Amino acid sequence: MSDLRIAITNRQILAIALPISFSILIPQINFVTNNIFLGGLGEESLATAGVTGVYYLIFAVLGAGLNNGLQALIARRAGENRVEEIGKLFTQGVIVSLGIAAFGILFTWFVAPSILRAVIHDAVLHEKAISFLRIRIWGLPFLYIYQMRNALLVGTNQSRYLIAGTLAESLFNIFFDYGLIYGKMGLPEIGFNGAAIASIIAEFMGMFVVFAVIHYKGISHQLHLYKGMKFDKTNTRLLLVQSSPLIFQYAISIISWEFFYILIEHHGARDLAISNTMRNIFGMFGVFTWAFAATANTMVSNVIGQNMQDRVMELIRKIVKLSAGIATIICILLNIFPQIFLSVFGQGEDFVREAIPVVRIVSLALVLMSFGTVWLNSVTGTGNTKINLMIEVLAITLYSLYAWIVLEKLKLPITYGWMSEWIYWSIMFTCSFLYMRSGRWKNKKI
Numbered sequence: 001m002s003d004l005r006i007a008i009t010n011r012q013i014l015a016i017a018l019p020i021s022f023s024i025l026i027p028q029i030n031f032v033t034n035n036i037f038l039g040g041l042g043e044e045s046l047a048t049a050g051v052t053g054v055y056y057l058i059f060a061v062l063g064a065g066l067n068n069g070l071q072a073l074i075a076r077r078a079g080e081n082r083v084e085e086i087g088k089l090f091t092q093g094v095i096v097s098l099g100i101a102a103f104g105i106l107f108t109w110f111v112a113p114s115i116l117r118a119v120i121h122d123a124v125l126h127e128k129a130i131s132f133l134r135i136r137i138w139g140l141p142f143l144y145i146y147q148m149r150n151a152l153l154v155g156t157n158q159s160r161y162l163i164a165g166t167l168a169e170s171l172f173n174i175f176f177d178y179g180l181i182y183g184k185m186g187l188p189e190i191g192f193n194g195a196a197i198a199s200i201i202a203e204f205m206g207m208f209v210v211f212a213v214i215h216y217k218g219i220s221h222q223l224h225l226y227k228g229m230k231f232d233k234t235n236t237r238l239l240l241v242q243s244s245p246l247i248f249q250y251a252i253s254i255i256s257w258e259f260f261y262i263l264i265e266h267h268g269a270r271d272l273a274i275s276n277t278m279r280n281i282f283g284m285f286g287v288f289t290w291a292f293a294a295t296a297n298t299m300v301s302n303v304i305g306q307n308m309q310d311r312v313m314e315l316i317r318k319i320v321k322l323s324a325g326i327a328t329i330i331c332i333l334l335n336i337f338p339q340i341f342l343s344v345f346g347q348g349e350d351f352v353r354e355a356i357p358v359v360r361i362v363s364l365a366l367v368l369m370s371f372g373t374v375w376l377n378s379v380t381g382t383g384n385t386k387i388n389l390m391i392e393v394l395a396i397t398l399y400s401l402y403a404w405i406v407l408e409k410l411k412l413p414i415t416y417g418w419m420s421e422w423i424y425w426s427i428m429f430t431c432s433f434l435y436m437r438s439g440r441w442k443n444k445k446i
Contacts, residue, residue: 006079006157006302008315013295013322019159021291032280032344033174034195037181039345045192046345047272048125051265052132053279054258055112059104059140061250066097067147068297069243072381074155075298079305087225090152092236096243097144108137119262122269132196139200146207149214152223154298161217165210173202245389246380256396263407264414271414274355277345278362278418282369285330289370292323293377300381309442316378316436320371327370334363357415365421372428379432382441391435395427 006012035053038045070093077085113130120126146165153161176187176198183189190197214220264275296319300312334341338359342352379388399420407417435441 017291017295047269058254063144063147065247065250071151071155072301075301076305079302093148101141136196139203142203165206168209169206245385249392293373297377297381323370331363361418368425372425375432391431399424
């Protein structure tokens with residue numbers, strides 16, 4: 001097995017980040033594709049997709065929290081060159097993730113319908129959302145196992161192998177989206193719920209292909225993945241200690257976003273549909289930032305594992321410069337050509353005209369996110385995940401309070417509501433930066 005320790009160079013950063021960018025970009029293309037196809041069914045379907053998409057995202061980020069905790073642990077073992085421990089951690093990650101998936105399925109079937117009926121004013125919209133989610137949630141086990149392989153490959157500096165699974169997922173999603181929503185290519189016409197079935201098939205195929213690649217490349221043997229496939233109390237406890245603050249952090253983050261979308265829904269279907277396209281902007285153009293954030297997590301942990309704590313801040317600044325540079329270019333392009341992006345949803349000139357001011361707000365939020373999320377994931381890499389949670393709670397509290405006052409009490413236009421993203425990412429950056437600069441993370445052992 002080759003040495004899994006990394007170097008602190010821009011070339012190393014890009015070697016890890018670019019494949020991750022591609023692996024994140026493909027699912028976001030899937031999401032945008034879903035919304036383009038669903039937009040063809042009308043503005044109501046595009047609005048409903050905003051609610052269902054954020055709901056599913058709540059459970060997706062539970063897996064992401066587990067993934068990030070596992071990734072930091074794997075990267076630390078890689079930095080320490082303790083290869084034999086990596087497979088043990090990965091196995092426990094899969095077991096824990098399947099337990100969370102079972103909870104998500106049961107919650108969606110038996111609890112979520114009552115909640116959605118209580119908070120969504122439009123009766124047609126909430127029944128449509130419930131029907132969709134009761135299908136969509138069955139993709140959760142495949143998504144979680146898929147996320148665990150992300151932690152494995154990124155944590156061991158083999159992110160280039162992410163591409164095969166995500167490419168397969170994209171191709172299957174586009175094929176079955178088009179076929180099942182509209183009844184094309186010999187497939188039944190299911191309409192809105194066809195997107196749910198297409199997504200499940202795509203997630204399964206992405207998971208299947210990437211594990212085939214891992215087996216073919218001999219990675220499973222090198223990392224001892226399938227040795228001791230039983231429950232391991234010690235490693236499971238370690239994983240949960242590291243991941244549970246992240247799981248809770250991500251959960252409250254997306255729950256607050258669902259709260260935000262419910263406030264938007266009270267302003268009408270048009271504003272909800274516009275806001276759904278803004279989530280597409282975050283998804284499509286935030287992939288580079290999220291990739292650099294994941295890179296910060298694994299590289300910080302790896303470098304600490306090599307006992308090079310004195311070079312961590314240098315590493316983070318290198319990553320931030322790359323992340324912020326790309327985000328600034330995207331911000332400029334979105335402000336020059338907003339019509340090009342908005343026109344793909346096929347909602348007409350009035351829709352585009354009303355959405356442009358919101359695009360300008362969101363484009364600046366992308367720049368703020370390019371700083372905030374890299375610094376926050378650097379905290380994750382140190383192993384101090386409780387600090388992550390504390391920062392998230394503060395940011396979410398002020399974000400939600402602002403959104404509630406502006407959208408619900410003052411009834412201001414949604415352009416002002418979306419400024420809540422500025423507050424959120426500014427707090428995230430400030431708190432994470434101050435913590436990392438304090439040096440209080442240097443003696444943390446995981």
